Amino acid sequence: MTEQPQPQITPSLPGNWSFWADVGVAPYAVLGPVDVIGFTCNWVLSGFGTGEAVIPVERGGLTRTQLLQFWGWRLWAFYENAPIWAGMPTGLTDDGGSAVTVALTELPGYLLRKQYATTNNYSQVEQTTIANDIAARLDNIGVPRTIVPGSGVKRDRNYAYLDGTSRGDMLIALSQVNNGPEFRSEYSMVSGRPSCSLKIAYPRAGSNTGLGLVAPGGAASFRATWSSDMMRTRTFAVGDLPNNAAQSATRPVAVRVVPQAGVPEIDSVDDWPGVFLASTVGERADTNSARYAGPSLALEAVLANSSPPLGTYNVGDDVSLALADPLMPSGIGGTGRLTQAAADASAGTVTWTVTVKQPPPKPHRTLIGRLNRLEVNSQAAYRRSLDPTQFGGINP
Numbered sequence: 001m002t003e004q005p006q007p008q009i010t011p012s013l014p015g016n017w018s019f020w021a022d023v024g025v026a027p028y029a030v031l032g033p034v035d036v037i038g039f040t041c042n043w044v045l046s047g048f049g050t051g052e053a054v055i056p057v058e059r060g061g062l063t064r065t066q067l068l069q070f071w072g073w074r075l076w077a078f079y080e081n082a083p084i085w086a087g088m089p090t091g092l093t094d095d096g097g098s099a100v101t102v103a104l105t106e107l108p109g110y111l112l113r114k115q116y117a118t119t120n121n122y123s124q125v126e127q128t129t130i131a132n133d134i135a136a137r138l139d140n141i142g143v144p145r146t147i148v149p150g151s152g153v154k155r156d157r158n159y160a161y162l163d164g165t166s167r168g169d170m171l172i173a174l175s176q177v178n179n180g181p182e183f184r185s186e187y188s189m190v191s192g193r194p195s196c197s198l199k200i201a202y203p204r205a206g207s208n209t210g211l212g213l214v215a216p217g218g219a220a221s222f223r224a225t226w227s228s229d230m231m232r233t234r235t236f237a238v239g240d241l242p243n244n245a246a247q248s249a250t251r252p253v254a255v256r257v258v259p260q261a262g263v264p265e266i267d268s269v270d271d272w273p274g275v276f277l278a279s280t281v282g283e284r285a286d287t288n289s290a291r292y293a294g295p296s297l298a299l300e301a302v303l304a305n306s307s308p309p310l311g312t313y314n315v316g317d318d319v320s321l322a323l324a325d326p327l328m329p330s331g332i333g334g335t336g337r338l339t340q341a342a343a344d345a346s347a348g349t350v351t352w353t354v355t356v357k358q359p360p361p362k363p364h365r366t367l368i369g370r371l372n373r374l375e376v377n378s379q380a381a382y383r384r385s386l387d388p389t390q391f392g393g394i395n396p
Helices: 106-111 129-141 167-175 278-289 369-381
Strands: 017-023 030-033 038-044 050-056 073-079 082-093 099-106 122-124 146-147 154-159 184-190 193-201 210-216 221-226 235-240 253-257 268-269 296-304 317-325 329-345 348-353
Touching: 017 122, 038 082, 038 099, 038 184, 050 073, 050 082, 082 106, 082 184, 082 193, 099 106, 106 129, 106 167, 106 184, 106 193, 129 146, 129 154, 129 167, 129 193, 154 167, 154 278, 167 184, 221 317, 235 278, 253 278, 268 278, 296 317, 317 348
Parallel strands: 146 193, 210 317, 235 268
Antiparallel strands: 017 030, 017 073, 038 050, 038 329, 050 099, 073 082, 082 099, 122 154, 184 193, 221 296, 235 253, 296 348, 317 329, 329 348
16 A cells, blocks of 8 residues: 655745645545645634635645535645644635635534434433534544543433534534533644544533733733623523424423522523423523623633744633723733634734633624524424435435
């Protein structure tokens, strides 16, 4: 068997950035170095990153055919000769210039394009085992999974055939309940080749790196955004009914009331399409009642990508905080979690999103977001009576 050539890593952007490509399916044939003249990417704790690469057409290292072969190859980003991010192409923008802009989804984000083409009912099953089953199709693109169950938490879950959500959405939903598992992408060199794996862990996927964030002073800039959009003292969680429910059946509902001194009663209703089990609806109510008891805080800081160097930390890790401004002269202090990081190779910066004790912000309910949710709900209702056995041995 002929050994495949090893990646030749040469600096492509300022700050020791370099890029390399291989084919997106086994045996992952080497395509070689890629000339990238602009690159941004992000990492998300219990979510999926995205990226964007500007690649010259004539000298980029990829042919025109390869550039347009979406989901057909993997682009690996190296910082100081260590792999830190990898993605598959999902789109391309050509404005007639000498280079094109390629949109990328981080490798584990492949799960967002894999439907749950089977049916499973879990009764008191350890949650990282459920998460591992959901993420199993990452084998299709050569991304192994590392499972760390910790003390273990058992859960009930019913998942229906083509219920309108992807495997990626299912994994995110499982991670968002109280005491849910976390997941993140991790990178390393294995036998001279870059490798990406998905770590699924409880109670956390990260660790205490000893990194610190000081502003003003240590960060180039920082921004704190407070919002009470999701704040509540009373939470209503509304579940769904299965397709074969009796006409007289009522949806499962959970109510959580947590009064606050000096605050009037504030209601919030959370709908959970596709969630049939009363125990799961109760979990969702407990989670949002605790998470949004106060205003949410989004904290961002911009630092140089060389201090600390990219690759020496990951989303989910702890960072110590010392931030002060005129609004909060006493500052925000203590330890936070790095929940997202976004790198800009050309600017030489990385933006940290840090979560402290306050809950994470929830995206505003835009018209597009509501339309997308309506479409998912319609798909779930339309497909709920499908029978997966009629298709035989389809890969779920």
